[in-house]
Amino acid sequence: DQQVKQNSPSLSVQEGRIxxxxxxxxxxxxxxxxxxxxxPAEGPTFLISISSIKDKNExxxxxxxxxxxxxxxxxxxxxxxxxxxxxxxxxxSAQYTGNQFYFGTGTSLTVIP
Amino acid sequence: xxxxxxxxxxxIIEKRQSVAFWCNPISGHATLYWYQQILGQGPKLLIQFxxxxxxxxxxxxxxxxxxxxxxxxxxxxxIQPAKLEDSAVYLCASSSRTGGNSPLHFGNGTxxxxx
Numbered sequence: 001d002q003q004v005k006q007n008s009p010s011l012s013v014q015e016g017r018i019x020x021x022x023x024x025x026x027x028x029x030x031x032x033x034x035x036x037x038x039x040p041a042e043g044p045t046f047l048i049s050i051s052s053i054k055d056k057n058e059x060x061x062x063x064x065x066x067x068x069x070x071x072x073x074x075x076x077x078x079x080x081x082x083x084x085x086x087x088x089x090x091x092x093s094a095q096y097t098g099n100q101f102y103f104g105t106g107t108s109l110t111v112i113p
Numbered sequence: 114x115x116x117x118x119x120x121x122x123x124x125i126i127e128k129r130q131s132v133a134f135w136c137n138p139i140s141g142h143a144t145l146y147w148y149q150q151i152l153g154q155g156p157k158l159l160i161q162f163x164x165x166x167x168x169x170x171x172x173x174x175x176x177x178x179x180x181x182x183x184x185x186x187x188x189x190x191x192i193q194p195a196k197l198e199d200s201a202v203y204l205c206a207s208s209s210r211t212g213g214n215s216p217l218h219f220g221n222g223t224x225x226x227x228x
Contacts, residue, residue, distance in 0.1 A: 004155070032214045043117070043204055043219030044156070051214055089155055091217075100169055101146075101217060103155030 003027050004092050006104035014112050019077040021107050023090035026071065030092040030102075035064060035075045038087045038106070047088075048075070080111045115139065117220035119205050125226045131193035134223045138186070138207030144168075145182055146217060147190050148204040156204055162188065195227045 005024045013019045021035075031052040036044035050057040050064045050073070057064050063076045077084055087106045094100075118137040126132050138145050143164050148156035159178065161168040164185035173180065177196070182188040192199055202224050206217040 006155075034216055036219075041221070043119075043206075043221045046216040046218065049214065049216055091155075100158055100161060103157070105153065105155045 002105075003030075003102045004090060004104040006090060006107050008107050009105070010108040010110070012110045012112060013080045015082055016079045019075075019080045019084065019109055019111070021075040021077075021088050021090075021109065023073045023075075023104055024071060025073075025092050025102075027092070027094065027102075028071065029094040029096060031095060032093045033064070033066060033073050034091045034093075034101070035062075036089045036091060036103075037084075038089065044089055077109075080109075082111045082113050085109055085111050117205055117207055117218055119203075119220035119223055121223055122221065123224050123226075125228065126195055128197055128227050129194040131191065132195055132225060133189050133191045134203050134205075134225075136188045136190070136205030136220060138188070138205070139218055142207035142209050142218070143185070144208045144210060144215075145188050146206040146208075147180055147188070148206060148219075150202045150204055150222070152201070159190070192225075195225075197227050200225055200227045 034049040035047040037047045038044040048059050048062050066073045087108045089106045090104045091101045145162045147159040150156045159173045160170040160180045162182040165182045180190045202222040204222045206219045208215045
């Protein structure tokens, strides 16, 4: 039962342009959402999060948008840089589950110089 | 701040053998998680500890997997006997609290290959 889905396995973007990574979820009880970035042979690194009481959170070049009615979140990277090339995972949790996190299958982003 | 430490980085064993992984979380982090990540999939929770007590082990295959967290700090995950389908990266993560909004911090993982 995949509660968090990333339907695009890969994405290629030109350097300097915007990268948009998408994530859908099925559990309406999720109230905390995160994005992780993973380089090969390393563990996932926390990137940015958003609480369900907000619809947008921004940190430098990274912005996460949350659409609760559509059960959809997205990560925008502007401008994209070659160092952003990595696999991006979205994750969601609900307080009633004691902060257990459910992860999507990841989207591999390639930023072309 | 030192990150989550895991060892070994790589392990190759034959099926039916046993293997153990070690994790040292970020200092002061009460909550520790073990995740299994199979190639092409997202991390899947195996077990969650709060201090040295188990919060959730519903997805841990208890007939072959076991985990402990001594004194609420370090943790070990053991597989005995291993199967081919256990080939995966085993990730340890920690967070400063359970419940509420607190991100997980991951180690670099142990890549297990079962032949």
